[in-house]
Amino acid sequence: MTFHIIVCIKSVVTGAPSGVVKRSPQNSQLNPFDWPALEAALQMKEYNKGSVTAITMGPAISGEALAEAMAMGVDRGILISDPALKGSDTLVTSRVLAAAVKRIGKFDLLFFGTRTSDSDTGQVGPQTATLLEVPFISGVKQFEGQVGDWTVERGMDEWEETWRLSSPWSASINQHAYAPRSIGLDSLSEVFDRINIEEWSLTDLDLATEDVGLAGSPTRVVALKKLRRDRNCIMLEGDAQVQMEELITHLNKAGVLA
Amino acid sequence: MTEPFLTAKHRILRRSVRSFCDRELSPIAAQIDQEARFPWEVIEKMGPLKYFGIQASRELGGAALDSLSYAIIIEEVSRISAAIGLCLSVHNSVAVFPIMAFGTAEQQQRWVSELARGQKIGAFCLTEPNAGSDASGISATAIQEGDHYRVNANKVFVTNGGVADICLIFARTDPAAGRKGISVVVVERGTPGFVVGDLEDLCGVRANPVSSIRLYDCCVPKENLLGQSGTGLQIGLVALDTGRIGIAAQALGIAQASMEEAIRYANQRQQFGVPLSRHQVIQMMIADMATQVDAARMMIYRAAWLKDQHQTFTKASAQAKLFAAEAAGKVTDLAVQIHGGYGYSKAYAVERYYRDARVTRIYEGTSEIHRMVIAREAQKEIMSDLHIA
Ligand SMILES: Cc1cc2nc3c(=O)[nH]c(=O)nc-3n(C[C@H](O)[C@H](O)[C@H](O)COP(=O)(O)OP(=O)(O)OC[C@H]3O[C@@H](n4cnc5c(N)ncnc54)[C@H](O)[C@@H]3O)c2cc1C
Numbered sequence: 001m002t003f004h005i006i007v008c009i010k011s012v013v014t015g016a017p018s019g020v021v022k023r024s025p026q027n028s029q030l031n032p033f034d035w036p037a038l039e040a041a042l043q044m045k046e047y048n049k050g051s052v053t054a055i056t057m058g059p060a061i062s063g064e065a066l067a068e069a070m071a072m073g074v075d076r077g078i079l080i081s082d083p084a085l086k087g088s089d090t091l092v093t094s095r096v097l098a099a100a101v102k103r104i105g106k107f108d109l110l111f112f113g114t115r116t117s118d119s120d121t122g123q124v125g126p127q128t129a130t131l132l133e134v135p136f137i138s139g140v141k142q143f144e145g146q147v148g149d150w151t152v153e154r155g156m157d158e159w160e161e162t163w164r165l166s167s168p169w170s171a172s173i174n175q176h177a178y179a180p181r182s183i184g185l186d187s188l189s190e191v192f193d194r195i196n197i198e199e200w201s202l203t204d205l206d207l208a209t210e211d212v213g214l215a216g217s218p219t220r221v222v223a224l225k226k227l228r229r230d231r232n233c234i235m236l237e238g239d240a241q242v243q244m245e246e247l248i249t250h251l252n253k254a255g256v257l258a
Numbered sequence: 259m260t261e262p263f264l265t266a267k268h269r270i271l272r273r274s275v276r277s278f279c280d281r282e283l284s285p286i287a288a289q290i291d292q293e294a295r296f297p298w299e300v301i302e303k304m305g306p307l308k309y310f311g312i313q314a315s316r317e318l319g320g321a322a323l324d325s326l327s328y329a330i331i332i333e334e335v336s337r338i339s340a341a342i343g344l345c346l347s348v349h350n351s352v353a354v355f356p357i358m359a360f361g362t363a364e365q366q367q368r369w370v371s372e373l374a375r376g377q378k379i380g381a382f383c384l385t386e387p388n389a390g391s392d393a394s395g396i397s398a399t400a401i402q403e404g405d406h407y408r409v410n411a412n413k414v415f416v417t418n419g420g421v422a423d424i425c426l427i428f429a430r431t432d433p434a435a436g437r438k439g440i441s442v443v444v445v446e447r448g449t450p451g452f453v454v455g456d457l458e459d460l461c462g463v464r465a466n467p468v469s470s471i472r473l474y475d476c477c478v479p480k481e482n483l484l485g486q487s488g489t490g491l492q493i494g495l496v497a498l499d500t501g502r503i504g505i506a507a508q509a510l511g512i513a514q515a516s517m518e519e520a521i522r523y524a525n526q527r528q529q530f531g532v533p534l535s536r537h538q539v540i541q542m543m544i545a546d547m548a549t550q551v552d553a554a555r556m557m558i559y560r561a562a563w564l565k566d567q568h569q570t571f572t573k574a575s576a577q578a579k580l581f582a583a584e585a586a587g588k589v590t591d592l593a594v595q596i597h598g599g600y601g602y603s604k605a606y607a608v609e610r611y612y613r614d615a616r617v618t619r620i621y622e623g624t625s626e627i628h629r630m631v632i633a634r635e636a637q638k639e640i641m642s643d644l645h646i647a
Contacts, residue, residue: 025269026261064266071270182281183274185308185321185331192267 003050003147005041005109008097008128009034009069011062012118023061030065033113035180037173040140041111042073042181048146051075053104057085057096063197070195071188072181078104082201087214090119094127096212099205101132108147110170114139122172129170137163140171263326263559271327275334278307287339290465291610294457296421297465300342304376309335311374312350314358318366320374325500325562329507333558336511340614341465343511347504348417349373352497352622353380353426356442360485360493369424369444381422382501383413383471384494391627393494394436398429398473400443402480407431407443409451409476415621420457420467423447427473428494431487440490444482451476462613499572501622502579503565506558509579509586509618513554516586516593516611517547523606524596534596543592550585557581573635579618580628586615 012031013021021027041052054069056062057080066077080100088096101110110132112125122138129136141160143152152163155174202212210216234250236243251257282300290297304310312328314320323331328350336343354373357365372378389395398411411427413419425445432439445452455470485493521544524535534540557578564571593608594601601608619625 025264025266029273064270067266068270068273071274182278182303182307183270184306185271185312185323185327186316188267188271188274189321189323189327190316 011065039178089217098131310376314374332507352382378423419469583618
């Protein structure tokens with residue numbers, strides 16, 4: 001079997017949501033945190049002469065995120081879309097993605113972005129890996145190797161870990177680690193000449209409606225409130241000494257120095 | 259809401275071009291304008307991504323995209339740097355396109371395969387000191403002598419002139435035949451007698467090396483004739499129909515950038531205790547800018563779409579170019595006004611946009627010439643309808 005990487009990506013809502021968001025091409029885009037995951041997968045595909053499959057779960061508009069991934073060089077795009085999936089939380093999303101990965105079959109690496117720009121939970125990667133019972137390493141900065149033997153570096157604030165493991169394994173890719181490639185106009189044009197995004201529904205995944213959507217989700221977002229950040233501009237006057245003292249008074253009052 | 263004409267391909271294209279330009283072009287756009295420097299470092303990255311072969315066939319190394327994609331690319335590049343938008347517009351639509359449309363398979367192989375990959379840069383040389391709007395007044399000559407042409411020309415205001423490798427030269431092959439004696443001959447840089455003149459010290463689009471090109475007894479093989487002898491003006495008109503979409507898109511990109519800057523500034527600058535954007539007069543300006551920009555965009559996309567549908571688009575593209583160029587003038591003017599004194603300083607981008615916008619009303623046919631084309635086409639349409647009735 002040839003070397004195979006699966007990348008889970010999401011079409012996110014841009015701009016801060018207020019109330020119920022009506023999805024449109026204008027407010028949807030590929031999650032920026034997924035770019036490094038795609039780039040990492042594509043570099044490894046080129047190195048190990050394999051193929052990359054991208055999967056996404058979401059409304060039909062998510063097909064555009066897949067098309068973008070394919071213009072970057074992804075070979076196969078699978079869209080999991082079903083009205084019953086509406087209201088799914090991260091656990092259900094992970095359940096669905098795990099079912100899709102199982103249906104795809106053999107893979108060596110399974111990648112995720114570290115989080116999404118519109119939900120920011122960072123849960124889907126590790127949960128999916130757990131459901132699939134494959135090892136998961138978060139925030140991978142670099143990795144090398146082949147099928148049997150991999151060296152993987154993961155970065156944290158103050159230190160770095162090096163892991164050794166064998167396929168299959170899964171990871172989220174550090175957002176700064178792999179600068180995504182610019183899409184060539186020719187590859188974009190070619191992808192759209194023969195665009196073929198596979199669409200899977202719940203029945204393709206052997207999942208029942210009660211396992212997914214609001215019904216299957218143990219968690220629920222009950223309220224969404226936009227945080228107001230009040231920024232005030234205060235001009236301080238007088239000589240440096242006076243200004244400094246006044247600044248300290250202000251900072252104390254604001255509780256910053258206390 | 260989805261925008262008319264656009265498909266998923268166009269949306270992804272816009273995002274990709276925007277992220278490329280934000281990363282590669284935006285940091286240097288002001289600087290290359292001030293230094294009047296052609297940014298080879300970016301051009302070399304655009305080549306492999308096929309920005310120089312937007313509509314050329316893939317066999318020849320191009321991207322084979324449609325005209326709507328072409329318009330979006332020029333719009334997005336010009337939103338960051340109008341000078342580079344100009345470079346791409348002229349290269350793609352009045353150099354590569356005519357060779358694709360009128361060239362033989364051999365000529366396409368010979369020139370387009372390098373042009374489309376950005377390994378060579380193209381130029382369109384029509385204007386002369388005594389022939390601007392009236393292209394039929396050119397005096398350049400290309401006289402056939404056996405198996406070659408002897409070309410003499412003094413071409414001015416050549417976009418990309420300072421860096422061009424492959425030049426489409428409009429010249430008289432039959433000086434006695436008037437309009438029907440004009441042809442297009444392709445002359446390559448390096449041909450003995452090919453001289454690049456000084457760069458123009460321009461008001462805007464300064465990063466584009468616009469120069470004169472002079473040909474002194476340049477001998478080029480007769481295989482360098484593009485299309486039929488005597489059809490030069492037709493080739494020029496067809497090329498300019500397409501070129502207009504590019505220049506219109508360039509104007510749109512400049513207008514879009516100006517509007518964005520003006521809105522940002524109006525929301526941040528405070529006068530009389532509130533942001534400028536809270537003053538009704540400023541809101542009226544923003545409304546006018548937004549309307550001009552949207553109207554221009556729809557006219558351009560329509561013209562490009564008509565072309566992609568293989569429908570007549572001469573009037574539509576002339577209208578789009580006229581409207582977008584005039585809109586860019588108004589919008590950049592308002593953007594400077596909203597910035598007050600700061601808008602008149604090179605410290606703010608709108609100063610550059612204001613200068614860049616001005617030329618869109620002049621090149622590839624002035625606004626006046628476009629009105630003549632539109633008037634002719636509009637009357638033709640109505641009068642032929644009347645005949646049928
Ligand atoms: C930055 C820049 C880049 C350029 N790049 C190129 C290029 O790559 N290749 C190229 O060939 N040319 C190029 N040009 C030339 C450009 O296309 C001409 O400047 C333009 O066609 C106008 O010609 P002109 O300057 O000779 O003006 P003129 O034709 O002398 O016109 C002067 C004025 O008279 C008006 N006018 C002329 N005739 C009429 C009429 N019949 N009725 C009413 N009004 C009329 C015009 O609209 C204009 O307002 C470029 C110019 C600039 C400034």
